[in-house]
Amino acid sequence: MREHEMQLVCPAGNLPALQAAIDAGADAVYAGFRDQTNARAFPGLNFSEGEMRQGIAYAHARGRKVYLALNTYPDSARLAHWEGAVDHAAELGADAVIVAEMAVLDYAARHHPNMARHLSVQGSATTAPALRYAYERFGIARAVVPRVLSVQQVERLCESAPVPIEVFAFGSLCIMVEGRCQLSSYATGVSPNRHGVCSPASFVKWDEHPDQSRTVRLNGLLIDRFGQSEPAGYPTVCKGRYAVGGEIFHALEEPTSLNTLELLPRLAAAGVAALKIEGRQRGVAYVKAVTQTWRKALDRFESAPDAWTAEPAWQQALSGHAEGQQTTLGPYHRAWH
Structure with missing residues (x-):
């Protein structure tokens, strides 16, 4: 398989999703072990050792890569478990580890210098000096930047970053x-980073009512109420509806998904090395459809960049898999930066 100018990195919450992403055109997938070393530690999600071996073999046989997300923050008493996960990733033949915590990065750099180290988005590095520190101290080969940056900030970072x-x-x-x-931490008392989700399932309670409406609570906190035929997504504090000033509405954030497809030429011109699809907690249908759509868009762009436009069919396909069936450019589109 030829190298693409911008790598398409897709989520794999389980083996069928990994295979679907590879078959749909992902250049690389990112996955996690079935423990608290990765930030999507949902019950029933992630990979056993046997599944990880099978997934890596499947990807490598097709010329693709697998990145292991070891992107949570261990406490000092359990650091050895994260170090063991780094060893395990190297033994399995992972192409890179995605790490946030500096002690874990340091261990990987000292013990497995030939395995690439990517700075996780959980590391929250948004400036060139922060990336330079991680590069000089831990030899990172790539950095995943947070979704709080405007496109102008991304452009400047691509110009100045050492990786x-x-x-x-x-x-x-x-x-x-x-x-x-x-x-979420305030509502539940646990860290979303190490418990894998903003709303851990053990804290979520749905109630059906005589009028066929449904309410959902997070550790007793009322998050939302849905009408009889109203679609209901996974509940999070930030996307709930609350009574404020006599009105009930999404006071913090509406359910919506980031979609940067229209920015593809600008991201390419900036020198972005890889485009990441979020969603290890999502199903195979999501992974397959979103990967296929982005693969078509990227291939079209690489073959004819000057004539490229985002086709309505691509946008429609992505919107169908977005939260609330709607998408946004998010912070990429803000006027100030």
Whole structure:
């Protein structure tokens, strides 16, 4: 398989999703072990050792790559478990580890210098000096930047950063620092970073009512109420509806997904190395459809960049898999930066 100018990096929450992403045209997939070393530690999600071996073999046989997300923050008493996960990733033949915590990066650099190290979005590095520090101290080969940057900031970072830049191209948005939601921590008392989700399933309670409406609570906190035929997504504090000033509305953020497809030429011109699709917690249908759409768009752009436009069919396909069936450019589109 030839190298693409911008790598398409897609989510794999399980083996069928990994295979679907590879078959649909992903250049690389990112996945995690079935423990707290990755920031999507949903029950029933992620890979056993046997599944990871099978997935890596499947990808490598087709000339693709697998990145292991070891992107949570261990406490000092359990650091050895994260170090063991780095060893395991190297033994399995992972092409890179995606790491946020500096002690884990340091261990990977010292013990497995030939395995690439990517700075995770959970590391929240948004400036050239921050990336230079990670490059000089831990030899990172790539940095995944947070979804809080405007496109102008991404462009400047690509010019000044010592390593290639990976940006999120499609998927869920977060109004907090990546993976460390203080709203969720306040409501549940646990860290979203190490518990894998803003709303851990053990804290979520749905109730059906006589009028066939449904309410959902997070650790007792009322998040939303849905009418009889109203679609209901996975509940998070930031995307709930609340009574404010006599009105009930999405006071913090509406359910919507990031979609940067129309910015593809600008991201390419900036020198972005990789486009990342969010969604390891999503199903195979999502992974397949979104990967196929972005593969078509990227291939068309590479073959005829000057004539490229985002086709309505591509946008329609992506909107169908977006939260609330709607998409946004998010912080990429803000006027100030």
